[in-house]
Amino acid sequence: MFDGLDPVILARAQFAFTVSFHFIFPSFSIGLASYLAVLEGLWLRTGKQVYLDLFQYWLKIFAIAFGMGVVSGIVMSYEFGTNWSVFSTKAGPVIGPLMAYEVLTAFFLEAGFLGVMLFGRSKVGPRLHYVATCMVALGTLISATWIISVNSWMQTPTGFAINAKGQFVPAGSWLTIIFNPSFPFRLVHTVIASYLTTSLVVGAVGAWHLLRKREDLHARKMFSMAMWMAAIVAPIQIFAGDMHGLNTLEHQTPKVLAMEGHYEASPKGAPLILFGFPSNAEGRVNYKVEVPKLSSLILRHDLNAPLPGLKDYPRDRWPPVPIVFWSFRIMVGLGFAMLGLGLVSLLARVRKRLYEWTLLHRFAIVMGPTGFVAVIAGWVTTEVGRQPYTVYGHLLTAQSHSPLAAPAVAASLLAFVLVYFFVFGAGVFYIFRLMARTPVVGESEPTHDPARAAGITPAPAIDAESGGRG
Amino acid sequence: MWFDPDLTIIWAAIIAFAIFAYVVMDGFDLGIGILFPFFDVGEERDQAMNSIAPVWDGNETWLVLGGGGLLAAFPIAYGIILPATYPLMIAMLLGLVFRGVAFEFRWRDPSHRPLWDAAFTMGSLVATLAQGITLGALLQGIEVSNDAYAGGWLDWLSPFSLLTGVSLIIGYALLGATWLIWKTEGRAQEHAFRLSFRFGIAMLVAVAAVSAATPFLHYQYWRSWFALPGVFLTAQVPLLVLISAFLFFRCLRRRAERAPFLLALMLFLLGFAGLAISMYPYVVPDQITIWDAAAPHDSQLFMLVGTAVIIPVIIAYTVWAYWVFRGKVGTHGYH
Numbered sequence: 174m175f176d177g178l179d180p181v182i183l184a185r186a187q188f189a190f191t192v193s194f195h196f197i198f199p200s201f202s203i204g205l206a207s208y209l210a211v212l213e214g215l216w217l218r219t220g221k222q223v224y225l226d227l228f229q230y231w232l233k234i235f236a237i238a239f240g241m242g243v244v245s246g247i248v249m250s251y252e253f254g255t256n257w258s259v260f261s262t263k264a265g266p267v268i269g270p271l272m273a274y275e276v277l278t279a280f281f282l283e284a285g286f287l288g289v290m291l292f293g294r295s296k297v298g299p300r301l302h303y304v305a306t307c308m309v310a311l312g313t314l315i316s317a318t319w320i321i322s323v324n325s326w327m328q329t330p331t332g333f334a335i336n337a338k339g340q341f342v343p344a345g346s347w348l349t350i351i352f353n354p355s356f357p358f359r360l361v362h363t364v365i366a367s368y369l370t371t372s373l374v375v376g377a378v379g380a381w382h383l384l385r386k387r388e389d390l391h392a393r394k395m396f397s398m399a400m401w402m403a404a405i406v407a408p409i410q411i412f413a414g415d416m417h418g419l420n421t422l423e424h425q426t427p428k429v430l431a432m433e434g435h436y437e438a439s440p441k442g443a444p445l446i447l448f449g450f451p452s453n454a455e456g457r458v459n460y461k462v463e464v465p466k467l468s469s470l471i472l473r474h475d476l477n478a479p480l481p482g483l484k485d486y487p488r489d490r491w492p493p494v495p496i497v498f499w500s501f502r503i504m505v506g507l508g509f510a511m512l513g514l515g516l517v518s519l520l521a522r523v524r525k526r527l528y529e530w531t532l533l534h535r536f537a538i539v540m541g542p543t544g545f546v547a548v549i550a551g552w553v554t555t556e557v558g559r560q561p562y563t564v565y566g567h568l569l570t571a572q573s574h575s576p577l578a579a580p581a582v583a584a585s586l587l588a589f590v591l592v593y594f595f596v597f598g599a600g601v602f603y604i605f606r607l608m609a610r611t612p613v614v615g616e617s618e619p620t621h622d623p624a625r626a627a628g629i630t631p632a633p634a635i636d637a638e639s640g641g642r643g
Numbered sequence: 644m645w646f647d648p649d650l651t652i653i654w655a656a657i658i659a660f661a662i663f664a665y666v667v668m669d670g671f672d673l674g675i676g677i678l679f680p681f682f683d684v685g686e687e688r689d690q691a692m693n694s695i696a697p698v699w700d701g702n703e704t705w706l707v708l709g710g711g712g713l714l715a716a717f718p719i720a721y722g723i724i725l726p727a728t729y730p731l732m733i734a735m736l737l738g739l740v741f742r743g744v745a746f747e748f749r750w751r752d753p754s755h756r757p758l759w760d761a762a763f764t765m766g767s768l769v770a771t772l773a774q775g776i777t778l779g780a781l782l783q784g785i786e787v788s789n790d791a792y793a794g795g796w797l798d799w800l801s802p803f804s805l806l807t808g809v810s811l812i813i814g815y816a817l818l819g820a821t822w823l824i825w826k827t828e829g830r831a832q833e834h835a836f837r838l839s840f841r842f843g844i845a846m847l848v849a850v851a852a853v854s855a856a857t858p859f860l861h862y863q864y865w866r867s868w869f870a871l872p873g874v875f876l877t878a879q880v881p882l883l884v885l886i887s888a889f890l891f892f893r894c895l896r897r898r899a900e901r902a903p904f905l906l907a908l909m910l911f912l913l914g915f916a917g918l919a920i921s922m923y924p925y926v927v928p929d930q931i932t933i934w935d936a937a938a939p940h941d942s943q944l945f946m947l948v949g950t951a952v953i954i955p956v957i958i959a960y961t962v963w964a965y966w967v968f969r970g971k972v973g974t975h976g977y978h
């Protein structure tokens with residue numbers, strides 16, 4: 174069984190699947206950790222119960238999302254070795270220390286203070302508890318910084334030499350490696366994406382409860398906070414994305430050409446292809462709808478600026494264009510929809526109908542999950558766009574993999590798919606169940622309450638109670 | 644030579660420390676997962692779960708540090724050992740997934756609690772078995788050519804590696820049982836005392852079996868243990884094991900609450916020292932020494948600067964977190 178399959182394709186599928194699934198959770202928990210820190214800070218400053226209630230409400234959801242992020246993240250740190258041992262051996266001296274720093278400065282910080290954040294309010298008092306919350310939030314941001322640095326180095330490697338064993342080794346300053354050319358752009362774009370994703374989720378939950386009960390103070394507060402965030406951050410994100418794109422054009426030109434669908438060079442200004450069906454085999458985009466010269470305007474800020482085409486590069490160095498082309502359009506399209514939501518919410522504020530305008534609430538609910546879709550689409554764009562390399566321009570994916578046995582990789586891929594859909598499906602279901610109940614005054618800590626241990630209370634009563642006590 | 648041997652030894656020590664920290668810390672909470680079916684549904688299980696809920700995440704982070712540190716400081720070893728134990732690593736990771744989510748899920752979904760309790764136990768068992776077999780696979784040797792793994796995907800499977808797998812299950816269960824003596828009271832504690840006694844005996848049998856088998860795997864192990872004059876030093880290890888075991892059972896009989904856990908840790912530390920004696924200076928037995936596998940001086944130095952500062956800070960706030968949740972767990976969480 175499985176012997177006829179290409180183990181490298183299987184290993185890539187396995188990595189893509191596990192990393193995509195994994196990133197859903199951090200992209201939410203990075204933003205949510207900061208939101209929790211803001212809520213608790215506001216509560217400490219103003220003393221208003223609503224902030225504490227919202228804090229406790231979202232903390233229960235955070236506990237589940239964070240746990241799933243941890244367990245799916247540990248998988249990643251070992252998959253580098255199981256599936257990509259040649260890459261690990263060769264790039265380890267450069268990326269290994271950065272990942273070790275991620276563990277040392279971020280993971281331990283998060284894990285050390287998470288227990289106190291979740292279960293320790295009554296033990297350490299409000300101020301020290303707030304410190305714990307801030308440490309967890311800080312940990313998520315530090316973690317993002319290191320891992321984005323690693324990823325960016327793979328996209329735009331700098332500051333290295335290659336030794337006799339064929340390993341990438343640091344040459345010169347570590348700052349050159351950490352602050353490689355695409356790192357600042359990617360970091361900003363990723364962290365803002367997390368904030369935006371979280372605000373869309375919070376906004377959707379607030380909107381859902383507003384539709385059920387318009388006067389609900391908790392729902393109003395979270396909806397309003399989320400809509401401010403979306404209105405402010407969505408335009409910033411579009412701007413940051415544009416800057417990131419210009420950076421990519423400079424350092425990874427074929428990736429941008431794939432995103433744009435430019436097979437042919439355009440010496441007199443490139444058109445913006447809105448839609449179409451790219452084909453690497455034919456080397457062109459079929460059935461395309463295009464706006465003349467707009468691509469040059471966006472990428473070069475000049476209508477007539479020339480752009481190269483993929484055909485200026487060797488055929489075996491092209492990324493799989495259709496995937497990159499479409500995932501990019503999904504991301505950008507959703508980004509503009511988010512901007513639309515932010516603008517409509519501002520309009521509603523001006524008309525003083527933020528809590529009454531049900532159409533806006535429905536729009537916000539529809540937009541709730543789009544942050545995740547956009548984040549994954551963005552990562553697909555940048556990672557598939559990096560192909561055929563793992564370390565851009567220096568190490569081919571085809572030369573990075575472990576001595577793989579097809580049966581082992583196929584069986585484990587299957588196991589990952591089954592386990593992830595089952596386990597994380599259950600987790601997402603529990604999160605939805607927590608979101609579906611209205612926040613109440615005096616929300617409890619996510620304390621494990623053995624008063625409702627199995628076998629004592631009949632099941633329906635448990636459900637009702639867990640609604641109240643969480 | 645462009646690397647500094649001293650740094651390599653320091654890094655070997657740091658990674659050994661991280662792995663040991665992982666084994667004892669995640670060891671007791673995996674052990675509680677293994678013992679879960681022995682506990683009564685209700686109060687006993689809830690106490691056991693609550694005693695580790697605030698700390699398991701931090702405990703597991705040492706595993707990430709062990710893996711990440713190995714990649715950073717000894718990339719060649721990382722690139723050999725992980726492909727050689729591919730199915731074990733995947734099984735361990737999937738086991739940890741089930742174990743990790745069960746902490747939250749069992750409280751969120753009382754009607755399916757038996758399901759998540761079973762997931763907790765199975766996850767803990769699979770992860771532990773995989774770790775134990777990995778240890779055996781490493782000890783028995785890995786086929787290497789040109790700094791890369793050269794064997795098949797089932798080479799790790801042998802009677803010896805299965806023995807180490809089962810032994811680690813016993814060891815973690817012992818850690819879990821003695822931890823519960825410390826953290827619980829009443830009937831749950833009585834139960835933990837009984838379990839500690841049984842797993843204490845099983846642990847001694849396991850240690851004896853693994854110790855007896857190991858020197859016959861490679862001539863190098865035999866030499867490390869029995870060559871003169873080193874034998875005067877290495878002979879202290881089994882001697883100390885016997886003394887610790889004697890004290891362990893005496894403390895159990897006298898109903899000491901903390902000593903059994905600390906003595907179980909002592910047994911693990913001695914076992915770990917024994918491993919170090921067998922392996923050193925190899926990271927892949929008879930094939931790759933720590934110097935062969937070492938990352939360049941620059942990489943090791945860059946990490947060392949941070950590690951020297953950060954590890955003490957980590958230990959400080961880990962101790963603080965344990966301190967916050969000190970005392971008996973009780974039935975309603977820590978009190």
